[in-house]
Amino acid sequence: MLKNTEFTEKLRSSGLRPTKQRLKICEVLFNREKTFHFTINDLVKNISNQLNEKISLATVYNTVHAFKKKGYLKEISINSDKSYFDTNISNHHHFFDEDTNELIDCNDDSIETPNVKKNITGKKINSIEVLIKVATDNQNHN
Amino acid sequence: MLKNTEFTEKLRSSGLRPTKQRLKICEVLFNREKTFHFTINDLVKNISNQLNEKISLATVYNTVHAFKKKGYLKEISINSDKSYFDTNISNHHHFFDEDTNELIDCNDDSIETPNVKKNITGKKINSIEVLIKVATDNQNHN
DNA sequence: TCAACAGTTTAGAATTATTATAATATAGTT
DNA sequence: AACTATATTATAATAATTCTAAACTGTTGA
Ligand SMILES: [Mn+2]
Ligand SMILES: [Mn+2]
Ligand SMILES: [Zn+2]
Ligand SMILES: [Zn+2]
Numbered sequence: 001m002l003k004n005t006e007f008t009e010k011l012r013s014s015g016l017r018p019t020k021q022r023l024k025i026c027e028v029l030f031n032r033e034k035t036f037h038f039t040i041n042d043l044v045k046n047i048s049n050q051l052n053e054k055i056s057l058a059t060v061y062n063t064v065h066a067f068k069k070k071g072y073l074k075e076i077s078i079n080s081d082k083s084y085f086d087t088n089i090s091n092h093h094h095f096f097d098e099d100t101n102e103l104i105d106c107n108d109d110s111i112e113t114p115n116v117k118k119n120i121t122g123k124k125i126n127s128i129e130v131l132i133k134v135a136t137d138n139q140n141h142n
Numbered sequence: 143m144l145k146n147t148e149f150t151e152k153l154r155s156s157g158l159r160p161t162k163q164r165l166k167i168c169e170v171l172f173n174r175e176k177t178f179h180f181t182i183n184d185l186v187k188n189i190s191n192q193l194n195e196k197i198s199l200a201t202v203y204n205t206v207h208a209f210k211k212k213g214y215l216k217e218i219s220i221n222s223d224k225s226y227f228d229t230n231i232s233n234h235h236h237f238f239d240e241d242t243n244e245l246i247d248c249n250d251d252s253i254e255t256p257n258v259k260k261n262i263t264g265k266k267i268n269s270i271e272v273l274i275k276v277a278t279d280n281q282n283h284n
Numbered sequence: 285t286c287a288a289c290a291g292t293t294t295a296g297a298a299t300t301a302t303t304a305t306a307a308t309a310t311a312g313t314t
Numbered sequence: 315a316a317c318t319a320t321a322t323t324a325t326a327a328t329a330a331t332t333c334t335a336a337a338c339t340g341t342t343g344a
Contacts, residue, residue, distance in 0.1 A: 017311055017320060040301080056323045061302070063321095079217075080225040080330075082301060095262055104262065114256040114272055120237055120246065124279035130256055130272050137266035159340055161292065182330080198294045203331070222301075224330060 014070045021055045025063050029073075035088035037076070037103040040064060043085075078103065078131070093130035106132070156212045163197045167205050171215075177230035179218070179245040182206060185227075220245065220273070235272035248274070 007026040008018040016022065028046050029038075038046070040060060047055055064085060067073045074086040078096050084103055091113065093106040113128055149168040150160040158164060170188050171180075180188070182202055189197055206227060209215045216228040220238050226245055233255065235248040255270055 019310075019321060021322070058303085058324080059322055077219045077221050079219050080222055083222040095265075097262070097265065098268065107260070110260040111256050111258050114253050116253050116274060118249070118252040119274075120239070120276055122278065123237075123239065123241075123276035126240065126275040126277055128272065128274050130270065132258060132261075132270050133268040134262055134265035135268055136264065159291065161339075163293070200295080200332085201293055204292080 016066060016070065021059050022063055022066075024051055024053070024055065025060070025067075027051075029067075029087055032087070035086065035105070037084050037086050039082050039084055041082070076103065076129075091127075093132070095132045095134055098133055098135040106130070158208060158212065163201050164205055164208075166193055166195070166197065167202070167209075169193075171209075171229055174229070177228065177247070179226050179228050181224050181226055183224070218245065218271075233269070235274070237274045237276055240275055240277040248272070 004023060004027075007023050007030070011018040011022055011026070024047065025043070028043065028050055040057075043064065044055075044057060044060055047060070064073060068075055068085070071089060072087075074089050076084040076086055076094065078084060086103075088105060093111050093113070095104040095106060095110075096102070097104065111130055111132070114130065116125060116128060119125055146165060146169075149165050149172070153160040153164055153168070166189065167185070170185065170192055182199075185206065186197075186199060186202055189202070206215060210217055210227070213231060214229075216231050218226040218228055218236065220226060228245075230247060235253050235255070237246040237248060237252075238244070239246065253272055253274070256272065258267060258270060261267055
């Protein structure tokens, strides 16, 4: 549970001005026990629920992208409809529940990061991510 | 190299009427030595290049989704901008070159499908896919 | 053979996530 | 306080995708 002044410091130290919009978004995103996944729309709803003031949609996009660039968020693409963001910035993998559209972190005891035996020449590996799609086992034969 | 009559049979056997649009799309997608990845826009361009007639965008979308539903194509989400489709329907993994936005199949000697040690209760695993993002190793410190 | 009908194609409109614009406001600095 | 770079905002623009509803076509069975 970071305080407001700590967010201020964190933002300033990464070259982002601690505006009241950014501080509020920090509260919503990082004042939590557990990490979580969200869409921009989820975040906009959370902001108007948990806080009195409104933050413009453009600012929410700007801030999320700024936080991603600074490494405070990760972006996850499951389908082309919308982007998911993750406050868990550690290297980890995901289950995606196709029934509920829910994204769930894999623990280390669920799966291990696979070993890349041959990489593409001249390229650096930026990330290795496993996505496990699951659904209820109802045998649909359409 | 399948012939037109073979595509006709394939379509009919999966409950899709072999219209001339679908047969043309089959030619463009499946009359190849190697599998490949494409976007809807790529496919539309290929159609107007390789063939005389034009197929409406709505039909291209309809057909690609129908083929995906029948298991003749796979959809891959790398970023939220657009969907990629894959004529390689086998279980395999991908490199994504962030410099060129190119999607490249992993061979079995590049990576092995990771083992899922614990699945979510009551759910069936539909797919396990690894995505390796690579880029040129130029040390950008912005 | 051919009428009937379900399935398909199509142009264009609608939807939706995201990005761009450009005017206004604010934070940090002197 | 004044200055300047940054940030916010409402709104417009963009772009991928889906929807609509009218016209067309493949299949079937009388
Ligand atoms: Mn889709
Ligand atoms: Mn994006
Ligand atoms: Zn996660
Ligand atoms: Zn592939």
